[in-house]
Amino acid sequence: MKKFVRGTAIVGVLTLAVAACGSKPAESGPSGGSDNKAFKACMVSDSGGFDDKSFNQTSYKGLQDAVKAKGLTEVKAESKSDNDYPTNMTAMVAAKCNVIVAVGFKLEDATDKAANANAGIKFAIVDSAPAKPIANVKPLGFNTAQSSFQAGYLAAAMSKSGKVGTFGGVKIPPVTIFMDGFAEGVAYYNKQKSKNVTLLGWDEAKQDGLFTGDFEDKAKGQNNAQNLITQGADIIFPVAGPSGLGGLQAAKASNGKVNAIWVDTDGCESAAEYCSVLISSVKKGMDVAVQDAITSVVDNKFDNKQFIGTLENGGTALAPFHEFDSKVPAELKTELEQIKTDIIGGKITIESKVQPKAS
Template sequence: MKKYVRGLAIVSALTLAVAACGSKPTDNASGGSANKDFKACMVSDSGGFDDKSFNQTSYEGFQAAIKAKGLTEVKAESKSDNDYPTNMTAMVNAKCKVIVAVGFKLEDATDKAANANPDIKFAIVDSAPAKPIANVKPLLFNTAQAAFQGGYLAAAMTKTGKVGTFGGIKIPPVTIYMDGFAEGVRYYNKQKSKNVQVLGWDDAKQTGLFTGDFEDKAKGQNTGQNLITQGADIIFPVAGPSGLGGLQAAKASNGKVNAIWVDTDGCVSAAEYCSVLISSVNKGMDVAVQDAVTSVVDNKYDSKQFVGTLENGGTSLAPFHEFDGKVPAEVKTELDQIKADIISGKITIASKAQPAAS
């Protein structure tokens, strides 16, 4: 997997000019850029911009805003959690006009930077300040809704009667997926008088399997194999790059095990695993990030939190791709009805990790 420069390196729009960690960033916007003096900045979490998951999806939206508005891009890719305060400070020192933080783990660094720099606009993916901050826009997603569909789909497609899930770290942006998945399986069992088991997560007790990080693919593969050994023939990794190891375990089964991906359409972001991906639970971070950056350029920024839902397209079930002919028409119809029933409120989801409605 290609890796960008990690840690405290600061990458500008067109070239990298950093001699050592912590060096002052240099900016090289093209002369024809419409807003070349406008610096839009982003800090990743420790998964990095090429995680084939939420950092990558958020960065794609960031790049779309840069291109559409002719901005100067500055970004900092974090190697570990210890990098967040330093990378955020680097963005402030680079005189960014908007800073996008990717991930729940950047909450503290973002809040401190925003309070100390009220003239800079911030947006953060998957987090919201405990008390609203006038220059911080939370970008939240009720992925339990689409994960509910994913759980139903897994229950409908399993041949062993067992499906499994595991997370990276036990934080709300992870457990919300696992909750929705488990609730969707339970709904299938109730509707069909079945007893499909969920391995790896007990949503009532909020206990289950976690790799402990989002980076270690080997841990993800071992955890996925653990679920497979217990009989799961469909797995649902919620662990960023670590989760790719779970997809590798599924692929190694030679057709016996399949998976459902998260955050983005796995057949696009991790095409090498498309043959085992029934679908993916999408989180529309790209659109939300692009809108947040654009709003600052257009002087339309506000700090009201955005919540992505099935209704507004902020979360969704991805196409079935290679499984389109394998998912029964009846199941497709039922998934559409579930979406309508969640939107209308006929189906309610219990997960306490769901963000409050905006």
């Protein structure tokens, strides 16, 4: 099983007497009466924070949806750096959480240790899986290579310069899986159309490319995007969380010459100020997966079988075109739908080696 991790503050209304490296741990109870108000649904973010307009924010929405639907008490810990993960996880255990959701691959070690030491608590982790299954850990994986393949094809088809670019935050599987799929989609377009659109920023064969080195620094993201733009790329695919927002800034500053495709969530919803440059987004259904995982614990239906979001089950998808809807040719829309059908049916095989596999 390929492993997928990610960023310290614990936030809510009733502050707990537990210290963390970031904000103090806290709880938010349901607004009305509920038989489930004693149930604590908890979450630890990675260093990107809950307002990253991407990965953590979408996962947090799943926690909020579960709390609202089931009348639970919410406890959350927002990590400010990678050093905060063990501290925040320990704080969640001390808070007597019923279920703890870890957002990302970089929380893997802290989650595994906490789960093995606390059999009475259920855990779920986004974009990762234990090396060996743990009875009380539910892995939540997403095959975003599939929808990124569509995004690569879309970018190649929409490019006017014949060059598109991508960059990542950190070179880890949850990032490179997007870049792999994107690269394969560009290559598929070239093969189908006898074109030669160039991809800048990622070489799938060498597993080498352009990265900011973190998920927080927007200036680095803007510099990476500008690097790609200087080389001629007119469509940018940032896979870098908040750092990637810098890429959108660079695209917006081009005054219509450069556009982008966002990741994790529909960028026109999470980062609406950049919708004018977003052709589409590669959506990752972390909110639904997180809500389902929490609900399964509340309903005593928890299992540790890995969830894998795909094009087929809606766990990943290409977002609407929004302001670009009239600019994307009808023929291209039809081709993208056919690609989806062919991926689901096995006619198109994604080669990325970091695709999650069922445990």
